[in-house]
Amino acid sequence: MNLLPKSAKDFGSVDYWEKFFQQRGKKAFEWYGTYLELCGVLHKYIKPREKVLVIGCGNSELSEQLYDVGYQDIVNIDISEVVIKQMKERSASRRPQMSFLKMDMTQMEFPDASFQVVLDKGTLDAVLTDEEEKTLQQVDRMLAEVGRVLQVPFLSVGGDIGVRTVQHQDCSPLSGDYVIEDVQGDDRRYFRRLIFLSNRNVVQSEARLLKDVSHRAQKKRKKDKKKQRSADTSEDLPSAPGQSIDKSYLCCEHHKAMIAGLSLLRNPELLLETPLALLVVGLGGGSLPLFVHDHFPKSHIDAVEIDPSMLKVATQWFGFAQSDRMRVHIADGLDYITSLAGREEARPYYDIIMFDVDSKDPSLGMSCPPPAFVEQPFLQKVKSILTHKGVFILNLVCRDLGLKDSVLAGLKAVFPLLYVRRIEGEVNEILFCQLYPEQKLATPELLEIAQALERTLRKPGQGWDDTYVLSDMLKTVKIV
Numbered sequence: 001m002n003l004l005p006k007s008a009k010d011f012g013s014v015d016y017w018e019k020f021f022q023q024r025g026k027k028a029f030e031w032y033g034t035y036l037e038l039c040g041v042l043h044k045y046i047k048p049r050e051k052v053l054v055i056g057c058g059n060s061e062l063s064e065q066l067y068d069v070g071y072q073d074i075v076n077i078d079i080s081e082v083v084i085k086q087m088k089e090r091s092a093s094r095r096p097q098m099s100f101l102k103m104d105m106t107q108m109e110f111p112d113a114s115f116q117v118v119l120d121k122g123t124l125d126a127v128l129t130d131e132e133e134k135t136l137q138q139v140d141r142m143l144a145e146v147g148r149v150l151q152v153p154f155l156s157v158g159g160d161i162g163v164r165t166v167q168h169q170d171c172s173p174l175s176g177d178y179v180i181e182d183v184q185g186d187d188r189r190y191f192r193r194l195i196f197l198s199n200r201n202v203v204q205s206e207a208r209l210l211k212d213v214s215h216r217a218q219k220k221r222k223k224d225k226k227k228q229r230s231a232d233t234s235e236d237l238p239s240a241p242g243q244s245i246d247k248s249y250l251c252c253e254h255h256k257a258m259i260a261g262l263s264l265l266r267n268p269e270l271l272l273e274t275p276l277a278l279l280v281v282g283l284g285g286g287s288l289p290l291f292v293h294d295h296f297p298k299s300h301i302d303a304v305e306i307d308p309s310m311l312k313v314a315t316q317w318f319g320f321a322q323s324d325r326m327r328v329h330i331a332d333g334l335d336y337i338t339s340l341a342g343r344e345e346a347r348p349y350y351d352i353i354m355f356d357v358d359s360k361d362p363s364l365g366m367s368c369p370p371p372a373f374v375e376q377p378f379l380q381k382v383k384s385i386l387t388h389k390g391v392f393i394l395n396l397v398c399r400d401l402g403l404k405d406s407v408l409a410g411l412k413a414v415f416p417l418l419y420v421r422r423i424e425g426e427v428n429e430i431l432f433c434q435l436y437p438e439q440k441l442a443t444p445e446l447l448e449i450a451q452a453l454e455r456t457l458r459k460p461g462q463g464w465d466d467t468y469v470l471s472d473m474l475k476t477v478k479i480v
Helices: 008-014 014-024 036-044 060-068 081-091 124-127 133-149 217-225 231-236 253-265 287-294 308-317 333-341 376-384 401-414 445-458 472-473
Strands: 052-055 074-078 097-104 118-119 164-172 176-184 190-196 205-208 274-280 299-305 326-330 348-356 365-369 386-398 417-422 429-434
Touching: 014 081, 014 386, 036 060, 052 060, 052 133, 060 074, 074 081, 081 097, 124 333, 133 401, 164 308, 176 308, 176 348, 190 308, 205 287, 253 348, 253 365, 253 386, 253 429, 253 445, 253 472, 274 287, 274 333, 287 299, 287 326, 299 308, 308 326, 326 333, 333 376, 376 386, 376 401, 386 401, 401 417, 445 472
Parallel strands: 052 074, 052 118, 074 097, 274 299, 274 348, 299 326, 348 386
Antiparallel strands: 164 176, 176 190, 190 205, 365 386, 386 429, 417 429
């Protein structure tokens, strides 16, 4: 009996699955593996007392076998009425606490934070049959719903994450619930992350912790808190959350690319010796403006952040600090730039303007920046506060290809010289915008300048991390 569809798109059809389970009957069909093949991983991550949701359960025996070994708080959903009826009949008498519900996983009827675990064995693949915009939107809705019903502040990403510790949870009136967590990467280094619970799949900010700050040391401190610490061990234990941050390291690839964009100012050997004015819109954990501040000693930075809670987070948990060269302005970036552009006298001019600000409305098709930040009238205001040879650097995340083309066209209308750098393995594209086409640099010349800037930053006392290769950040830059 051939149960496979004529087209992969049929996997997303309710009618296909109704016919599939009618023809299959009551015999279980296991996608990708049986309980015996998967139980090692499942038992590692799921506790018997936790409430589990299985999406797209089909007629797999996975839930039944989990139930039989002690995981009895399980809810199963599927879009097929046929299979839900079959599964209810199969388990009603033997597994009375387990439920089966006909439900669309992209529009679940459960309250927020109803489950500690969500299991999917093949359902995502059934939805993600191609990369068309409609399909990707369906996947986004599925993952958003999974995130909404989970009762934990993060999604497990498997074996590459070791220790994971929630350090702080709070709620911002503007950004909603968020969590600060420390995680151990596959290289056994520790990283601190800021996650907005409205979008658990995205790490909002990330910083590397210093090598001598380990969870083992933190546990030892708790164990020996009544003992007198000797001088030779005091350096291993952080005295405050923010002091454990490795400020010389940028975790985010798009931040590295944005820093590499400073090469477009040319004369890299002078960047450490001459005043450099920067405007950064979007603070997050503060790693981007802090990096510029620490590596370019003559820089003066204005950072704009709409959410006062984020300044508190950056200061308390990510080692950020203001100084006489770096000030944070709590304001809407749109209003702040409009105010600067409207000045008749004493209008400031910036050598670098960076936008790294996310949208609070994911339905707009562009999650970074909010669409208002790339409308032409506003871009004209950005242009009016940029120096003659300055660079406007924008972090763009836009899945709607039509909208992205419109954004690029609008930027070109205001900034005729436009470079685009796609971040491999991520959804980010970094746009470097300048005012005059004659400033254009061919790729070899741009890479040569980036290498010279890197040599300058590697000088003793600059705290440059040897893993950075700025020229690598610019090898795939294209001129639009």
